Amino acid sequence: MEMDSVIDGFLKFDSEYTEITYNNPYGPNPADYLSNVSHFQVIESTLREGEQFANAFFSTDTKIAIAKALDDFGVDYIELTSPVASEQSRRDCEAICKLGLKAKILTHIRCHMDDARVAVETGVDGVDVVIGTSQFLREYSHGKDMTHITQSALEVIEYVKSHGIEIRFSSEDSFRSELTDLLSIYRAVDKVGVNRVGIADTVGCANPRQVYELVRTLKGVVSCDIECHFHNDTGCAIANAYTALEGGAKLIDVSVLGIGERNGITPLGGLMARMIAADRDYVLSKYKLHKLRDIETLVAESVRVNIPFNNPVTGFCAFTHKAGVHAKSILAPPSEYEILSPSDFGLTRYIHFANRLTGWNAIKSRVDQLNLDLSDEQCQEVTMKIKKLGDVRPLNIDDVDSIIKDFHANVTTPVVRPVGINSDTAPRVPHNLERLDGNGVVARKLLGRRR
Amino acid sequence: MEMDSVIDGFLKFDSEYTEITYNNPYGPNPADYLSNVSHFQVIESTLREGEQFANAFFSTDTKIAIAKALDDFGVDYIELTSPVASEQSRRDCEAICKLGLKAKILTHIRCHMDDARVAVETGVDGVDVVIGTSQFLREYSHGKDMTHITQSALEVIEYVKSHGIEIRFSSEDSFRSELTDLLSIYRAVDKVGVNRVGIADTVGCANPRQVYELVRTLKGVVSCDIECHFHNDTGCAIANAYTALEGGAKLIDVSVLGIGERNGITPLGGLMARMIAADRDYVLSKYKLHKLRDIETLVAESVRVNIPFNNPVTGFCAFTHKAGVHAKSILAPPSEYEILSPSDFGLTRYIHFANRLTGWNAIKSRVDQLNLDLSDEQCQEVTMKIKKLGDVRPLNIDDVDSIIKDFHANVTTPVVRPVGINSDTAPRVPHNLERLDGNGVVARKLLGRRR
Numbered sequence: 001m002e003m004d005s006v007i008d009g010f011l012k013f014d015s016e017y018t019e020i021t022y023n024n025p026y027g028p029n030p031a032d033y034l035s036n037v038s039h040f041q042v043i044e045s046t047l048r049e050g051e052q053f054a055n056a057f058f059s060t061d062t063k064i065a066i067a068k069a070l071d072d073f074g075v076d077y078i079e080l081t082s083p084v085a086s087e088q089s090r091r092d093c094e095a096i097c098k099l100g101l102k103a104k105i106l107t108h109i110r111c112h113m114d115d116a117r118v119a120v121e122t123g124v125d126g127v128d129v130v131i132g133t134s135q136f137l138r139e140y141s142h143g144k145d146m147t148h149i150t151q152s153a154l155e156v157i158e159y160v161k162s163h164g165i166e167i168r169f170s171s172e173d174s175f176r177s178e179l180t181d182l183l184s185i186y187r188a189v190d191k192v193g194v195n196r197v198g199i200a201d202t203v204g205c206a207n208p209r210q211v212y213e214l215v216r217t218l219k220g221v222v223s224c225d226i227e228c229h230f231h232n233d234t235g236c237a238i239a240n241a242y243t244a245l246e247g248g249a250k251l252i253d254v255s256v257l258g259i260g261e262r263n264g265i266t267p268l269g270g271l272m273a274r275m276i277a278a279d280r281d282y283v284l285s286k287y288k289l290h291k292l293r294d295i296e297t298l299v300a301e302s303v304r305v306n307i308p309f310n311n312p313v314t315g316f317c318a319f320t321h322k323a324g325v326h327a328k329s330i331l332a333p334p335s336e337y338e339i340l341s342p343s344d345f346g347l348t349r350y351i352h353f354a355n356r357l358t359g360w361n362a363i364k365s366r367v368d369q370l371n372l373d374l375s376d377e378q379c380q381e382v383t384m385k386i387k388k389l390g391d392v393r394p395l396n397i398d399d400v401d402s403i404i405k406d407f408h409a410n411v412t413t414p415v416v417r418p419v420g421i422n423s424d425t426a427p428r429v430p431h432n433l434e435r436l437d438g439n440g441v442v443a444r445k446l447l448g449r450r451r
Numbered sequence: 452m453e454m455d456s457v458i459d460g461f462l463k464f465d466s467e468y469t470e471i472t473y474n475n476p477y478g479p480n481p482a483d484y485l486s487n488v489s490h491f492q493v494i495e496s497t498l499r500e501g502e503q504f505a506n507a508f509f510s511t512d513t514k515i516a517i518a519k520a521l522d523d524f525g526v527d528y529i530e531l532t533s534p535v536a537s538e539q540s541r542r543d544c545e546a547i548c549k550l551g552l553k554a555k556i557l558t559h560i561r562c563h564m565d566d567a568r569v570a571v572e573t574g575v576d577g578v579d580v581v582i583g584t585s586q587f588l589r590e591y592s593h594g595k596d597m598t599h600i601t602q603s604a605l606e607v608i609e610y611v612k613s614h615g616i617e618i619r620f621s622s623e624d625s626f627r628s629e630l631t632d633l634l635s636i637y638r639a640v641d642k643v644g645v646n647r648v649g650i651a652d653t654v655g656c657a658n659p660r661q662v663y664e665l666v667r668t669l670k671g672v673v674s675c676d677i678e679c680h681f682h683n684d685t686g687c688a689i690a691n692a693y694t695a696l697e698g699g700a701k702l703i704d705v706s707v708l709g710i711g712e713r714n715g716i717t718p719l720g721g722l723m724a725r726m727i728a729a730d731r732d733y734v735l736s737k738y739k740l741h742k743l744r745d746i747e748t749l750v751a752e753s754v755r756v757n758i759p760f761n762n763p764v765t766g767f768c769a770f771t772h773k774a775g776v777h778a779k780s781i782l783a784p785p786s787e788y789e790i791l792s793p794s795d796f797g798l799t800r801y802i803h804f805a806n807r808l809t810g811w812n813a814i815k816s817r818v819d820q821l822n823l824d825l826s827d828e829q830c831q832e833v834t835m836k837i838k839k840l841g842d843v844r845p846l847n848i849d850d851v852d853s854i855i856k857d858f859h860a861n862v863t864t865p866v867v868r869p870v871g872i873n874s875d876t877a878p879r880v881p882h883n884l885e886r887l888d889g890n891g892v893v894a895r896k897l898l899g900r901r902r
Contacts, residue, residue: 053768057806087839209480233763238690240690263763263766263768310708312684
């Protein structure tokens with residue numbers, strides 16, 4: 001059995017299907033007959049979970065820009081902060097509902113009728129209801145108030161359904177909840193017709209096989225879809241999402257760069273990397289992967305962080321090969337050391353550039369990676385600036401990026417021409433330099449950016 | 452069976468062990484009887500895999516500083532670049548062997564006698580031999596040169612063993628190699644007495660259950676230890692390490708911040724986060740976790756990258772809580788939303804309350820910090836005022852404090868005492884305020900915290 005599933009990737013399924021050769025050793029395991037690896041959906045929560053990230057403050061305009069970008073990317077759902085969190089949160093929720101996006105709009109509320117009443121008035125396509133850990137653990141998991149909790153959940157569910165919109169019921173901290181109680185309430189809400197039930201690893205400590213087993217168990221109890229939400233405190237949020245899909249979950253909560261409480265949840269980009277390795281055709285048929293970098297840039301700038309150097313797909317070294325043997329192979333058939341194809345994401349393989357020996361082709365490649373538009377001559381010019389600083393001291397990526405961004409700002413800014421001042425001597429203010437803090441974090445506005 | 456392993460975390464093992472209650476739902480799964488989750492070892496490869504990171508150039512001094520720091524941290528093995536890579540690599544290898552570290556020193560070579568002869572002369576405690584993918588796939592996996600490859604491996608193994616040092620034999624790209632051929636050669640090298648065999652996910656696309664199954668299968672074929680090496684292209688390197696240990700692997704290759712080819716391998720810090728969630732006592736007994744941040748800083752500076760904002764444990768937001776409901780629970784028993792204890796890593800917890808998602812419990816805590824006296828109802832009222840301003844713009848700590856103080860001044864009877872300041876109205880300095888930054892983040896001291 002174990003042998004089978006390991007070698008399945010190299011075998012034809014059976015003699016009746018001689019023409020179907022299953023060539024991807026990283027593809028869905030045929031033994032997982034409930035698997036949704038090739039049918040998963042994404043609930044994008046940058047505007048809910050992501051708003052709980054330490055640095056996040058999204059203006060209405062930013063929220064709308066992010067929602068539109070995510071919709072264009074192809075996410076299935078966009079989840080918004082509860083309309084009862086604040087008055088502006090409620091207004092923003094209404095505004096996004098009115099955009100007419102293809103993605104379904106959800107909002108995330110506590111399991112209270114007060115919240116439910118406000119939520120259904122916003123115009124959302126669905127409501128995600130959650131029962132908080134403390135309440136759950138104290139009142140429910142010890143069995144004391146099971147009837148009360150269940151009744152409360154059913155009341156909210158019936159109310160939301162009566163308004164013709166979707167409803168998800170989720171527990172919080174599912175992996176520390178009593179299994180039998182958990183299954184009982186999931187079964188109860190499934191019977192009254194919730195669209196989805198949710199499992200949440202709120203503390204970010206679940207492991208992949210544990211996730212698989214809980215999802216498989218739950219799958220035997222409910223007939224509705226299963227949604228999963230994984231925090232990343234122990235670095236397993238992508239892997240847990242994958243095993244959840246293998247076990248029969250259908251929907252995964254993600255956010256751009258994984259931003260959220262603490263170090264966040266399953267990242268959109270990382271999940272795309274994981275899933276394209278498993279089922280490239282499905283992923284490419286649904287999601288515009290070449291838009292990923294733009295979306296990550298938009299969100300990173302909004303919350304004033306840099307994209308981590310080791311970020312899946314878009315990190316500066318994600319497609320960089322250095323060791324001789326690796327580089328050599330990449331020059332011939334890239335797949336030998338590289339399952340992910342950078343071109344699927346609109347990216348190219350990457351060249352080491354942050355040193356005085358760098359060349360303008362390497363810098364041009366970095367300019368492209370930063371999504372900036374410079375001519376060959378301009379790349380040569382900025383390369384000379386980089387080499388000059390590299391002669392003085394060791395360079396880091398941020399040094400090079402700062403020089404490039406500064407250069408780009410200067411060459412793309414319309415010259416300010418106060419009356420009587422010659423355009424050549426007029427000060428040029430980098431219009432897209434919004435803020436620079438002590439950590440060298442630059443927040444830049446996205447104005448007329450191509451692609 | 453599935454039910455059992457899910458709920459094991461909440462059950463006593465059986466009636467004979469009534470005093471042993473198994474309270475950690477994230478602990479090792481008792482059904483994994485070959486598990487090494489509580490007996491794992493670390494092969495630290497910053498000075499081998501990490502040297503293949505795009506930005507890495509380690510001077511001899513830096514290598515020695517990193518090796519000493521890793522040794523002090525408590526890693527079991529330190530792996531170095533092959534001494535045949537360059538003359539300086541060979542000298543550095545010798546220099547590190549002479550440091551007299553507690554950790555065993557390994558070097559990583561191709562499966563050639565030429566390499567083996569140089570390696571054993573450096574003074575290393577062990578040699579890691581690898582057969583490259585192309586060679587393996589072309590000559591071996593098609594069965595054409597199996598005899599030749601096996602003989603070559605056996606010659607190297609016998610030679611290294613004759614010098615009284617450890618030897619590991621690893622395949623490369625193990626998950627795309629033919630299973631039966633793979634197992635045959637592993638069995639052959641096991642029979643002649645290698646200390647370890649290695650599985651490598653060279654392209655970073657294996658998934659956790661696939662890893663578990665291959666390790667379990669291999670565990671049934673060899674009697675030696677199993678070492679695993681996971682690249683992180685699809686974000687599963689930590690999770691794959693964990694399931695490998697569950698399946699019976701004993702040693703995990705890591706590097707500081709995961710640096711290596713492309714976006715790297717299993718990171719030391721991330722693995723520590725994963726493992727401490729599973730077996731805190733074992734991890735704390737072996738590794739000096741409070742040194743982690745220093746080591747990461749050392750390596751990050753050496754390779755000129757920033758520590759990612761979302762890095763496990765040491766990322767700036769790893770222990771920051773923001774949403775009202777989270778902050779509320781953290782203020783009571785932190786474990787409710789936080790399995791990892793920042794104090795285990797010599798770090799501090801942050802609660803972010805200066806934002807519109809804040810809850811009144813967080814504000815009440817701030818009111819207490821300010822040494823003001825407000826009722827719960829009054830805290831709820833002032834919280835609404837703070838949320839209102841938070842809707843308009845990002846808040847900093849002074850904004851919140853001003854609103855609270857203003858509110859407090861209004862609700863308490865103002866007693867004007869221009870002459871002779873009474874001690875009751877003298878300004879009080881928040882005694883438990885350890886650190887305060889411009890973004891309204893408060894660091895709370897961890898004193899007498901349980902666990």
